[in-house]
Amino acid sequence: MPGKTSAELAEAIVQILLIHPEVFDGRVISDAGGEPEIQILVNVEMPLPMKAKGQSPNGIRTKEPVTAKIPQNYPWKSPRFNLRDDFPRNLPHLQPIGKSHPPQPCLVDGHQDEFFRQFDLHENGLLQLIDQLIAWLEKAATDQLNNAAHGWEPVLRAGVSNSITLNAAYCRQLVRPGGGISLLSGRYLRSSKTEEPQFFLSADANKIPLKKDKPDIFTAKWIEDYASGNTVVAVVSPPKLPTGKPRLETEHYAEYIENFEDILARGKQLGCYALIQSLLTNISRYFDKAYLNQRVPVGLIFCIRRPFKLTGMETDIELIPYIFEIFPSDGRKSILEGGGSSKAYPAAQIDAISKELLCSVSGTKMPPRTAILGCGSVGSKAAFHLARTGGTITSVSDSDYFGAHNMARHALVRDNLGGQKANELAKELATLDQSPRTYPADILTGLSTDDGRKTIIPPRTQLILNTTASLGVREALCQWKPKFRKARVSEIALFGHGEAGIMLLEAPEGNPNLCDLMASFHAEKISPTAFKLLHDSEFGLSEVQIGQGCHSASMPMSDMRLSILTGTMVEELLELNDSKTNEGKIVFGFRNGSDRLNTQWATWTVPAFEIIPIAGSDGWKLRVSKAVLERIRVEMEAFPGVETGGVIVGTCSSRLRTICVVDTIPAPEDSERSAAKFILGEKGLKKAIERRFQESGEKLLDLGTWHSHVVEVGPSSLDWTTAADLAKGRPPPSVLLIATPTRLHAISKGI
Known part of the structure; x- marks a missing residue:
């Protein structure tokens, strides 16, 4: 220490140690080589029969001499305490330093110097180490260094360089x-x-x-x-x-x-x-x-x-x-x-490196066996998050190639560009005890064939994670019947230049599916800030210049922002998937304005949709959310004895031949209700439909109408006439939903 010779420092340390009530004697025994050596005599408490004999059965004495060399860089480094040469060595927590060196006990979990340096005053650090030393000697004397409750202490290897x-x-x-x-x-x-x-x-x-x-x-x-x-x-x-x-x-x-x-x-x-x-x-x-x-x-x-x-x-x-x-x-x-x-x-x-080790170090449950669809920035980050927590990545799929611009956010860094993302990601994952299958081709094409599906989603896959941000891939996964894929489907996507993100998790049986969940999300009311991030063209894809005369449609965002949102959503995905819920989940997060430390998150639970074949169509189906069904039943109870109705709102996919209903618009005030029929009014209806369209970010469409029947009867001839009129008055598709006291019917003349 500054201002003291090594001999003066050693003497000062002896005086500090003598403050401890169990230290009875102390002296400097050597000052050679700039590292003075001190010796102290410590009291070791033990049961009276042992104390009467002056030592324990295993040879620990009631008064034990202990030596220590004071390192040259003290107090940045702590002294190491050595025991007498003939001290019993067949004990746990002794450093493996060989018989030519005096025994050296291991006093703390972890690094002794870090333990010593955690105290502001080095004097306090010394006394804390003496506390640890005396506790070690007392446990050694009574054979308490090992016990079944705590577990067997393995041979110590801390500090061994080999x-x-x-x-x-x-x-x-x-x-x-x-x-x-x-x-x-x-x-x-x-x-x-x-x-x-x-x-x-x-x-x-x-x-x-x-x-x-x-x-x-x-x-x-x-x-x-x-x-x-x-x-x-x-x-x-x-x-x-x-x-x-x-x-x-x-x-x-x-x-x-x-x-x-x-x-x-x-x-x-x-x-x-x-x-x-x-x-x-x-x-x-x-x-x-x-x-x-x-x-x-x-x-x-x-x-x-x-x-x-x-x-x-x-x-x-x-x-x-x-x-x-x-x-x-x-x-x-x-x-x-x-x-x-x-x-x-x-x-x-x-x-x-093994999955078991990574899972243990992460302190998480073993993640499900996951197939990654899309190996871009989000997909690569998600793959590594899952692999680093011990999960098995069963496959990685992407047809794209690496370019220099990908290095801004991708989990991989490559100096040899031009490799396919799926293949390169699989190589890197191999260092984490992974051996995923690769599908370096068009995912939509692959999902349309048996061989392609077996590669993209191998047998025993438990979770499918779509990170492509592709509606086509989402619909292809929804088209694939759950009983054939046997894996739960999820999706993660970012919006608003990385300021917002959404995670979708299907129900285990596939109802609701990804398309149902996305439609349900668009039906939710969100803050103006979140709405702008999702729907304003200012925050959409941009043409990013990646070379002379070359550009890429991308979303400008930093790697930091992408990593924060992706990591949070993957973590929540694992938590929700492990919850064994039979419902679908939506998780949405966004950064609230310029406050970078304020990311707000919301979660919605989505029950199963009612699936109704649409009569008069070419194999189309109507999928109706539970929220809409409850709204319809409440409306029917509000008008007992007469028919009532309104407008149905949602999304439509000609590829899936599916109409998804997630909201309704109340009937205008000029609507007519009677026991025999319901006539939808027109006052303010067009404005209401347009307003709902804009409120959803132009995602939810006017799909047709619904009305009730007072008795348990299906579509009437008047209903079919109404369906035909709907088809003429609205662009296809249009559907008429009929709610009886216990059933639902759907008819159409336009699809």
């Missing part, structure tokens, strides 16, 4: 009751830039036999201080006990591994000595009459069954990894350069 990356779940699947060794193909990187070499190994989830006809199992290539190549990782599971029962390891063994002899000794403790010897023999045979003249690291993982589940995990099998090096030189006496004294290194087991 690692083996693999699929831990697959590794545990290789454990057999009778024991044995499985070799996994792997790769390595060896760094010689530090005093001790550093190793980074990775293993595939597939076994490989050591056969001489496979010369590339072990390879080595040096570039300056780095070597890389192929190797193996041996997964070792102990054999059964002589009694025939599985071997259960109930003890922590001292983590002192420094050479191959130590690995053999550990193997003997775990009942795996013969297996380790056979591994070495088999590697030697592989190199019989062959050599490499390069050191190659080999991974070794003991799979040990513990008496209860590991902390924070659903397995009782602990993976304890090490790395040693072989040196298959010509003229060698052993495959190990130094024989049994060849160095060995503890290694951290790092989980390979």
Whole structure:
């Protein structure tokens, strides 16, 4: 620290530590090398019978000496506390630093320096570390570092620079009751830039036999201080006990591994000595009459069954990894350069990328298996959101190619342009444990054929996400009967230069479908700001110049805005899909004016539509929302004993042969009601229809009329005449909806 010599700093730290009530003595014992070393004597509370003997049964003393070196960059870095050389090492939470170093306890979850630096006063940080140290010693004395309620504490690997990356779940699947060794193909990187070499190994989830006809199992290539190549990782599971029962390891063994002899000794403790010897023999045979003249690291993982589940995990099998090096030189006496004294290194087991890992880290439920239709900016972002939470992307479909302008918002970044978006997205998703099918062609064409549909929406797909912003694709998905696709359908789209977004989620059985939901959304009353974003041409597609004489129809928006809206809607999509609702959902969000931090969201629940064949048409159907049906029934109750009616409003699709009714316009005041008939008035009707058309952003059309029957009778000859008159007076299509006390009928003469 500024203004103090290292000796003065050490003495000051001793005085701070002596403030703690459990610290009885302290002194500076060395001031060499600019990192002074101090020693303190701490009191360890334990039950009276242990205290009377001066130590616990496992060798923890009531007064424990503790040393610590003060780092040169203190207080940016905290002291590391060491225990006496003969302190018991067969305990959890001891750093794996080898028997040539004094035992060092792990005092906090996470990084000790970060724990220390969270306190404004370094004096407080020191005393908090002493609290942690004394708590650790007291738990060690009473065997409370491990317990079934908390879980078995695995061998500590925090701070270990060597690692083996693999699929831990697959590794545990290789454990057999009778024991044995499985070799996994792997790769390595060896760094010689530090005093001790550093190793980074990775293993595939597939076994490989050591056969001489496979010369590339072990390879080595040096570039300056780095070597890389192929190797193996041996997964070792102990054999059964002589009694025939599985071997259960109930003890922590001292983590002192420094050479191959130590690995053999550990193997003997775990009942795996013969297996380790056979591994070495088999590697030697592989190199019989062959050599490499390069050191190659080999991974070794003991799979040990513990008496209860590991902390924070659903397995009782602990993976304890090490790395040693072989040196298959010509003229060698052993495959190990130094024989049994060849160095060995503890290694951290790092989980390979897997859907299970990503889901766990995300803290979410496993997302559904999803097919992505459209691989543009929204589709690519959505695909990565789902993949990064552990979901399976079953397919990606898009016929478009990458251009430089796509880099403004797309999830991918490419320096080689011209690739197809679907193929490029699939390649990138592969790094997240994904293997989606690709359909790099026109989606509408694909959805019209059996082979195309099987690629765009593969078997076992649970969710279809349409991000194309294409009415044609939406209608094609609505046309595809739910009983054949077996997947729930959703859609995400952005509007208003990324200031607004909508998410649609069909009911599980496809009623309401996407077209029903979009029509229902246009029937909702929204704020003027949201209306402008949705319907004003100022916020629609623009011609964006992407080269001389070249342009693209696009919607100018920033990547930040697109990512915020897309991420929020994907998250809400997963939540709603998991809610097991049998209704459709609409989610709409928009930024309210210039306040960038104020995004307002609304959700609507849409029940199933009533589906009515339209008599007199060529296979057309009328789909009527529940809200409209309730409005009609309320109107009928308001006029008992007479017929009543009004105008029906909604959308129409000639491709689907469907008329979708989502709103009504009340009958004008000059309408006539009687027990025998209803005559729709004309006063103000045209203005009312035009007003409703404009209020919907010119999306909802006048589709015809409805009227009631007082008794349970279908369309009359007068009704058919009225339908014909409707067809003449309105542009097609037009329909007449008849509501009886218990049923609905639809007729038309114009379609």
